[in-house]
Each structure stands twice: as structure tokens, then as C-alpha cells.
Amino acid sequence: MNTLSSLDEMIAALRCLPGVGPKSAQRMAYHLLQRDKPGALRLARALGHAVESIHHCAKCNNFSEEEICALCRSPKRDASLLCVVEMPADLLMMEQAQCYRGMYFVLMGRLSPLDGIGPRELHLERLVRRAQENTCEVILATNFTVEGDATAHYITILLCAQGIKVSRIARGLPVGGELEHVDSGTLAQAVLERREVTG
Template sequence: MIGMMPSHLDELITALRCLPGVGPKSAQRMAYHLLQRDRAGAQHLAQSLERAMASIKHCSKCNNFSEQEVCALCASPKRDAGLLCVVEMPADLLMMEQTQCYRGMYFVLMGRLSPLDGIGARELHFDRLVKRVQEHSCEVILATNFTVEGDATAHYLATLLQSQGVKVSRIARGLPVGGELEQVDSGTLAQAMLERREVLA
């Protein structure tokens, strides 16, 4: 492909491939569409990406994306500080909020244990999670996905936290095994949350 098209176009196609599920052909179609049919949209996309990269960081308490040091959810006095729900990704937090059945706090791991991909406890900031639990005595609700990696993450965290006397529960398996939280309807997720059980070592 190099040498057959302008270098900046080739660079754009390569850049678009960083998106999940986007292969060479899809990236090429996106680049052509933006350049030929939606230059205004392309400009807006570029500006939005630049602003987001410059202003969005991680909340110092829950690790979710935020433009402030402490996000609005963590700063809210209406949340129950006695409950801390651990989720894998920001999309899972949003899904939990849509159930309108949980009013506690969150910690977003930004992933799950996956040794083959080089993702361990350090990459998931387990130390920050433990520190937060120690500072605020609370029940920890593990709401990782019911996948092999999600279960392994929940088991690791349950063992780690219970060894320090922390009450740990896991959302019930009202969710389909192998399912992702963001793909589940809010009613099913709400029921799983209500039927959570204490994790026994």
C-alpha cells in the first residue's frame, strides 16, 4: 500500500486500525468516507480527540475517566460510601447506573486479569483499590464479567480483600455465563445486583 497512495492517507488508515475490531479494509473505508463525504465530521472528530486527550484523566478515587481530580459521582454526598462496587470498564459502571438500584461508590479496574496479555494486579491498580477500602470501611461488591478472566479477577480480589477482614460479595449469576455487563438488559442486571451473595473463601 505504501507508495500507492499519499503518505498522510496511509498514516490515517494505519491510525484508524488502533480501534477495536477495525481491520485494514474497514480502516480504509473509514478514511475514504471521512475524506470524500464528511470532511466536516473528520475535522470535528480530530478536534474532539485532541480535546479529550488533553483534558480527560482518571478520577483519583474510582479510577473512572474524569476531567476533574475527583469525578462528580465520587464527590456526590448522595452516594452510600459503605458500598464499593468493582467493575472492569467504564461501560460497566454506566450499565450499573442505568439499573437505578445501586447508590454506592465504584472502582473501575480498566480491565481484568489476563496474564497472557501482560495484565496483572499492578496494571489494574489493585493497590489503589485496597488503600481505598482500608480508608473507608465498606462492603466490596465484585461486579466483574462472568468470563474466565472476570471470574479469575473476582476470585483474586475476594481472596486479597477477605484476608484483610473486608466483607466481599459477588453479583449473582442472573447474568448469562460468558456474558458482558454492557450487553445485558438493565432489569437482569438489577436482579443480579439485588441477589448478590457474600464470597466465601
């Protein structure tokens, strides 16, 4: 039985990145070893530190080094509004658009039964508890994909059953588009033109 060499292990580890196949991983490994050993060591240290110190915020579920992230602790945010996004990149896009000053809940995915992602994997029970705190409106900012629409529909049913007002960002965004790839003006307009949805 052959054991992997250090180089083989490095190449195999790099393949865990999205879009990185065997050839790309091999090129990256060779580059780091041949041309940028300090960069490789810095990358290894940064990855190790991040994996050890970053977890999910107890309120919004976004990545954070503290139990409650700075955004959730900010007194400048409107606690009566709760925006639900699929991924941290979507939250960053919302913040860059500067069109929203409320709180967030990051699902860390979307409903996708074929991929084994159901309501439990998205921690929807935590979302319902968070929405019940002092929220007047939940804004669904999931992507306009089949899975994003299904996720928004499921959440709408859950929250409307609790008597919580739910709205969905307007479809100024392209159908099939994802928030992280949309310009901030389009996203800002979609948030401003959101409409209430019912279960």
C-alpha cells in the first residue's frame, strides 16, 4: 500500500477548493514550493488560525471570531428588520449596496433535497426563534434560482404561521442570478422595491 508523499498530500488538500481540479492543484503546489515558500507558510498559518478561531455568530449565523459578531452588537442597526440571505458573500453584497440597515440571518446554503440539504441543515428553527425576538419584518433575500425560490417559499410558510410579516426583495435581479454577482445599484433597487409575501 502506497502512502502519500508530502507533495501528493498538498496537491490533494488544494483540490478541496471549489473549481480546483488535479492540474490546477498541482500548479498551485509547484508554485508555492518553488516560487513562494513564505507565502505557503503564511497560507498554512492563516488557514490553521481561521479554522481554530472562526465559528458562527450565535445570532445571525454568519462567520465570527466572537460569540456575537460586531454587526449584531451594533446599536446603529434597526433590530426590527431581519434580512435572510443564503451565504456570507450575499450579506457582504447587501452591506456594500448601503441600502439596508437592519439585522441579518445567514442560512449558509439553500434547500436542495438532491444535495441532502433540508430545513435542519439550514438551522431554520434558529431563524424562527430569531425572527420572534423583536422583528417587525423579515426580508427574504435568497437568490432567484429554483433552490432560492423554494427556500424563500418554505421560510414564508414558517414565518407567516407565527404571524410575522414577510417580504421578498423585488425581481430587479436577473432570474437565475446570485446576489454576490449583482451590481450594488440593482441590489439597492431590489431591496427598496421589496413586497410582502404571504403563506
